[in-house]
Amino acid sequence: MSAVPAAADCFHCGLPVAPGSRWEVAIDGIDHPMCCPGCAAVAQGIVDAGCADYYTSRTEFGARGSDMPAELALYDDAAKADAVFSVEGMRCAACVWLIERSVARVPGVQSAYMNVTTERLSVQWDAGTCKPSDILKALRQVGYTAWPYDRARHGEQLEKARKKLFRQLFIAGLSMMQVMMYAVPVYLATDGTMDADMMALMHWASLLLTLPAVLYSAQPFFRGAWNNLKQGMPGMDVPVALGIGAAFAGSVWSVLRGQGDVWFDTVTMFIFLLLASRYLELVARRKAAQALEKLQHALPASALRMPGYPGARETEIVAASQLCEGDIILVRPGEALAADGVIVDGVTELDLALLTGESRPQERKVGDGVPGGAVNAGQAVVVRVVRGARDSTLSRLVAMVERAGQGKPQLALWADKVAAWFVAALLLLAVLVFIGWQLTDPTRAWEVAIAVLVVSCPCALSLATPTALAAATDLLVRRGVLVVRPHVLETLHRATHIIFDKTGTLTEGKPVLRHVGVFRGADRERCFQVAAALEQSSAHPLGAAIRAANEAPPLYAQDVASVVGQGIEGRVEGRLHRLGRASFVAAISGPLSESTAAGMTAVYLGDEDGIMARFDLADALRGDALALVRQFQRAGKEVILLSGDQQDVTARIAAELGIGRAIGAQLPADKLAFVQDLQAGGAVVAMVGDGINDAAVLSAADVSFAMGGGAALAQLHADCVLLGGRLAALGDAADTAARTLAVIRQNLWWASAYNVVAIPAAAFGLLNPWMAGVGMSLSSAVVVINALRLRRAKN
Template structure:
């Protein structure tokens, strides 16, 4: 007797219903492909995963997996409830006090400044919310609320209720969302561009045929062909405009998407009516052209926003992915760094990154803190000294007791400073937010007034006249006035070695009153070099340079690298004394190099007097006594002095802001002629100093290069990173000096001032055009196609004027001296 094997009935991983035979719907959850019963469950599950909410499946009670869970609404509610869990919040919420918590969110669905205004006003008025600010450039929101007064899930639901979607800010999750958004934008842009080209060709044939009495059957064929090509452009490429318009109308708040949608939808429907009835004019070319150029503007804005968003993500990448956990009996276990808890003890070997903030409980070593301070010299740390996650252990193994994890670490605090600096909007942005609302209302009121008036006078012409008004008021020339000038100027500066990454840089440079420099790596080269060698006595056939290089050859310390060019032979029996120096044998003789007291102790002879108290000196000595003094210093950039003089000649105040608290900071300032110097300041203090200057009315340009400069680069109205800066500083800055030539700053300032003049000319022309064309269109003297032609001509004039910025200005030699 044969026993037939009946396969076990699979259950849907999402809703619990049986999976029908032959169904192949699946979703990858926690790295494993899980079965789904239908495309609906597959879509909901994929949404949960894409939103970074995988914890929903980890934390839910399996007894609750019933067919009722198939409801997308109930699934969404369950997802939001998870955000009230302490374990989930640990990854992105920072608890300052029992009644004060902070979180960084990523908001999907934002299209313009009006969206930011709506979100901020809606959430800020909610009970328990102390502050809610949204950054338009990267779509991140900073939420400060009282956990005792309202739940986090309630605030997420409120954001969803007005048509947006919020996610916790996690670098990896945000990268996925940004990539998905980019792909969607490229697809829509491609369809709109292809449709515009095809329809424009047909429109040219239609216009030409109208002049030569084209046969009616050909006219009808071209109109129907244009309708077929335009339909996917309107229904797919222009879809974001219509979705945003519906959302804004439901929330009773108007944005530019409302008149844009009315213009595109109205022209499209009117053209369909004209095609069906074989009467009137068709405007398929205008529809596709509007959609394409509007999508280009959105795409450029999106690219800049993504670049900004990745800055904070890269900063979080400083933390390692794993950590060596030590058990109570001393056994080592490699675990993900995200699983560390307060009180854990970890082992950090030389060359490894400290995984989280903590305190050294065993060992002594030099820690490279350049990620936080920007200074290249490692700092010696021993038992009971605090260390920061993201810094690097240089010399010896240490054991660290973890004191802070997740959102409470120092790196997370710097990211918070970065987001806060971005969220603080300049006056021009606040004015633009207010003007945007009134402008949209004025456009709609004008259109309604014109439509009503013409309906009473001549009903058959009311629609076409209103459409002409909407086309005329579509601020193409007005919108192009600024970006075309900025684009031309940006291209010119790129050729001159200054890469601009954000659009407001030229405006900030044109109105700049202060230029503040970081010292290390900005005004100086950022690398230690031997500035001076003072011999005391001769020893062997080798020079003091050769002996010192032999001792330092095996070390990767920044001081050692200054001697590497002089290496000719290696030392024997080398011993490194932490934070003191190096000892070894060269040609049979024992030598020491390092701190004067350490080197002199080898011979027991008195310490010789240092040649100059203002420099950092190392002593080379043998068993007989001192051999030579070496002065190490960071070299000033060759064009720094000329740049400072040029900036002063252009009427700007020049200052220096550095974390270096040694005497070399004041020496650099004196050599360059910089009077305003603030040294020994932390990243927080740098940001506070710049903020205070700007509150007093200054327009600050900050020039820096290190990770420690990221918050102040974000907080300054305009920020510039050196070409040799860290990648994080470059992505956080508004512009990058590609060749690290400071003298390019003067050229940038002159181009910026010329750009400001061209923008004013363009705006004047665009406003004049609208003031003249709007009354004519409202009176019926301008047909829609004439409005489109006039708009194009006005745009060409604006673009032509902006092209004058393609020629770089020349700086007279006199201004450089």
């Protein structure tokens, strides 16, 4: 029902209008009075935005208008095109509609999503035509105060809410214990040993002690029920609030009349046990969010820039957001890297636990890349920034975390719908039960109806899915798997086809030495020494692979010269040697026959006396690739290798892994068409890739996974990111998905079975209200505790 002001009240905010006020706004052709220019501006802004329907659908008055502050321009940042805003002043469902519609009408805004639970607004816009101040201004014009979302402030609000819930739980527990002290003697005095005056005193004492629990501790249930009813959606708070209210009202009526049953002990116990289960759920959710919170807070706010490096080593403190590509920064022991970079001086170890889930420090030396957010666990190093803080690895992951909080998986949406219908049916049943008992035994009608309301447990039904998913997400983040989309676990579990890209996914994405052949009786160790000496200063991946394979003492090369696309030559111990293509080496060694193994790259070594050795290199399989492929095959899923590499190379990798279907030479459009053809045939496709050319097919797959070390574009299009680049993490995700779905089924089965048994028992008068309260609270606790088992890693 619309909120309608009196004739002398402001039509927008409902406050009195001063006599002689000249402010008014025409809404639907009728002039309505306004109390001040602020309300007039807000109302006119709503009308001008085409949102006049707000006044017919609102259930409460709007916030009073205020002048537009000039400070809004301080929030502008031309480089950003999306943000999350905190919004104040929300009152009802009409507010969500008004906020989303008003922001969507701002020129340049591409999408606007208002989360009514968190009071956070997610907006994407075109940076060329829209600024954050335009969005904040549009919100103020329709009566809402907003500011860019701040994690610290949001964290303080969450902690404040936790403390309040704990206080409510404490008051309810204290009331319950005190009321029990008066209720137990009454229960024991069933043989008439307690006179009427003493019993009345006990009842009045119980009433006074129950008031704090009902008026303070039960606030979340009454507020939630009221909001549910205003939105026309009966949630799980409705029967709880009705049960508390009915039991308390009936008990008060009995005390005032001096006869009848009282249930103050039931009311306080019910409130305490239900608050305890809610507090348990809150703690579970906060624990599940800790890993993500650490990830969000890991990027430092400042950095030590070295403007004069290498000539001078003085540092200056700058904001991390000001770092640009090419800047040189000093990272001291114990500090986190403010941006992605490359070490230019020093050797250290990095703690990558937050980024990859890897618990052991990783050694990094000059030339190695280092990600923003990693903690320097060794010596001080000098780093050249390759990406600004806003585009760093950690910043991208934080953006994914923000996106991961939006939306619900299908299982949770289904449970919410079932719970809503369940509550509506329960309320109707309670009415019918009351009428039935009123006709058969009026003295028990109120008691039985209360028991029906109290014993039902839509809470367990609604908690069954989200609590399990929260616990599973926590476990996966600690194992280096960032779930970005809410449907990942359930879709991965029912996937019929697992499709892998090859390079950088099943393989390391860099060549390794697979075989060495020597000629003319050459010494194998000396061939390694000579080749490594020629490649000592080379940055070519093939040269790096040969150097990495050399375990012999180093030699030194002179007069080294590189020929692009051919190879490298130089003198080692006075003799001229060449390393590279067959034709390049043959120029000094004489003719030789090429016999490269399929899928291999051959690098020849020779001197003026002839060919000395051939090094066969190929992209190496990841050490955990074979185990993962077999894991999916044992689970009955078809594994396919889909690669842009040549067919013979793709087939060789597939043969090594036991993959029956391998398709090579695939362009991005070919990969996309292949996946879409599978889906058209009813397949549920999971795609794993890492390259830019995988972005389109990752988006098209039913569920997709990007390697943490892969291209940023691929990660942005994936549903899940394997942070450490370990394929075994995908196996962990598959195991966790199976366990999570099993726990969800257990929770749903328990919630359904409990209600099927408990509600009829209460309806037939077999359960007292206090027994119903205990059963309902324990049912919710069982669901939460069962879900928390997922936080423990499976051995």
